[in-house]
Amino acid sequence: MVENRAELRAGNGRLLDVQDGSIVNLWVDDSELRGNLVADESSALNVTLRNGAQLTGGLINVNTFTLSSGARWNYVGGNDIREVHLDDGVVAFSDGTHQVLSVGSLSGSGVFGMRINLDNGTGDLLSVNGEATGRYRLRVQNTGLEAVPAEFDPLRVVHTESGDAEFGLVGGRADLGVYSYGLERQGTDWFIVGEGKEISPSTQSALALFNTAPTVWNSELTTLRSRMGEVRGQAQGGGWMRTYGSRFNASLDSGVDYSQKQQGLSFGADAPVPVGNGQLLLGLMGGYSKSDLDIGRGTSGEVDSYYVGAYGTWLSEGGYYVDGVLKLNQFHNESKVAMSDGTKAKGDYSSKAVGGSLEVGKHITLSDAYFVEPFAQVSSVWIDGSSYTLDNGMQARTRQTQSVLGKVGSTVGRSFAMKDGGVVKPYARLALAQEFSRSNDVSVNGQRFDNDLFGSRAELGAGVSVSLSEHLQVHADFDYMKGEHVEQPWGANVGLRLAF
Numbered sequence: 001m002v003e004n005r006a007e008l009r010a011g012n013g014r015l016l017d018v019q020d021g022s023i024v025n026l027w028v029d030d031s032e033l034r035g036n037l038v039a040d041e042s043s044a045l046n047v048t049l050r051n052g053a054q055l056t057g058g059l060i061n062v063n064t065f066t067l068s069s070g071a072r073w074n075y076v077g078g079n080d081i082r083e084v085h086l087d088d089g090v091v092a093f094s095d096g097t098h099q100v101l102s103v104g105s106l107s108g109s110g111v112f113g114m115r116i117n118l119d120n121g122t123g124d125l126l127s128v129n130g131e132a133t134g135r136y137r138l139r140v141q142n143t144g145l146e147a148v149p150a151e152f153d154p155l156r157v158v159h160t161e162s163g164d165a166e167f168g169l170v171g172g173r174a175d176l177g178v179y180s181y182g183l184e185r186q187g188t189d190w191f192i193v194g195e196g197k198e199i200s201p202s203t204q205s206a207l208a209l210f211n212t213a214p215t216v217w218n219s220e221l222t223t224l225r226s227r228m229g230e231v232r233g234q235a236q237g238g239g240w241m242r243t244y245g246s247r248f249n250a251s252l253d254s255g256v257d258y259s260q261k262q263q264g265l266s267f268g269a270d271a272p273v274p275v276g277n278g279q280l281l282l283g284l285m286g287g288y289s290k291s292d293l294d295i296g297r298g299t300s301g302e303v304d305s306y307y308v309g310a311y312g313t314w315l316s317e318g319g320y321y322v323d324g325v326l327k328l329n330q331f332h333n334e335s336k337v338a339m340s341d342g343t344k345a346k347g348d349y350s351s352k353a354v355g356g357s358l359e360v361g362k363h364i365t366l367s368d369a370y371f372v373e374p375f376a377q378v379s380s381v382w383i384d385g386s387s388y389t390l391d392n393g394m395q396a397r398t399r400q401t402q403s404v405l406g407k408v409g410s411t412v413g414r415s416f417a418m419k420d421g422g423v424v425k426p427y428a429r430l431a432l433a434q435e436f437s438r439s440n441d442v443s444v445n446g447q448r449f450d451n452d453l454f455g456s457r458a459e460l461g462a463g464v465s466v467s468l469s470e471h472l473q474v475h476a477d478f479d480y481m482k483g484e485h486v487e488q489p490w491g492a493n494v495g496l497r498l499a500f
Helices: 201-231
Strands: 007-018 023-029 032-039 044-050 054-056 059-068 072-075 079-093 100-114 125-131 135-140 155-162 166-169 174-176 179-186 189-199 238-251 257-273 279-296 299-315 320-338 344-362 370-389 395-414 423-435 441-444 447-450 455-467 472-483 486-499
Touching: 007 023, 007 044, 023 032, 032 044, 044 054, 059 072, 135 155, 166 179, 189 201, 201 238, 201 257, 201 279, 201 299, 201 320, 201 344, 201 370, 201 395, 201 441, 201 486, 257 299, 320 370, 423 472
Parallel strands: 007 032, 023 044, 032 054, 032 059, 044 059, 054 072, 059 079, 072 079, 079 100, 100 125, 100 135, 125 155, 135 166
Antiparallel strands: 155 189, 174 179, 179 189, 238 257, 238 486, 257 279, 279 299, 299 320, 320 344, 344 370, 370 395, 395 423, 395 441, 423 455, 441 447, 455 472, 472 486
């Protein structure tokens, strides 16, 4: 019995050498052995590792070998084992050249850690020359590096002569670069196959992160649009602040789905500018937002956005108006990947964006203090090309991300005068929008993916503006949007304005 966290290391390669017809039952409990365990043809050696015990070395002419309670065998080659039994044990093939582990029979349940290379069709192999029973998982070493050709033959990773043993992959898939691959049973053997491959979590993370900037930018723009609606036609300038939040659910043509939660703060100040016809208000603004991405199965992302901009709104005496915005952004993007085998990977990059918006419409006053504002808007943003490398070796890049969004709609509302002189103005808004950009290609390990949100969408909104005094105004706005590739279940912003 070896126990109590003992560490034994062989000086000549052999940690135990059983000879001359001896029978040895070796128990290793919560301890570590390094070296080979050997018995001659006339002897019998039975080895049991349990409670996290570890063995690094070969097993020669071993009768029975048992791994239980988290025990681990680091297989380095050279073995002759008649019976192997796992009870929550782990067998890990060593790094270096691919190896074959041959055993007489296999029973129980546990994990086999393996490495494969589909590029040259090689990999570790578990070969059971007799009966195999029980349930096992294969932990195929996941990687972001691309080592898989476009076409490859199924790679055998398990061979059994007989029995009803079941094998599966840890996490259900093996991530090998851009795609994740499955395990398929063929007779009594098990193969890694290319049929039914899926985009790997690392690839999903890259595609989602590159696609996030336009929705972040447009969500920030929405708060400014609400601001200009408040001050349009005002003779006074002022300072203002808004806090906002939203959620987006995106479904890309590449097959990637993710959700995005955004929250942020915008602030600014503006002043009236004398013009010959109508009223003009010009202002400067800035802000920050943070977006959290949930890509599923433990994979996530974060986008920190810092922005500054200028805006202006002009209202004619006849009720026509023009709103314009120019906005500059600095994004810091970070992805955190949970690969199929549970291995973690991460990467980050920064990007810049410039964009603008132009809206035209008309404020029409109706009877009983009702009003309607039909409008048309076009906005566009360009995000510079970026590239980054995950620490699992995956490389992703995009030359440029662009969004060109056209929108037509109308706002309907009514003004209510309060006894104290204030004004309450509730309103509702309906709009139809079209995303025109179709050129947001992303390259992952040299493979191209379409990564845009092209398509139409419908938007609904409601809000209220309350003038508490001549100098103080508060505002709340709520939005819903549904499109072909993107949905915003909710969006909200609240703020205040202090007139000077």
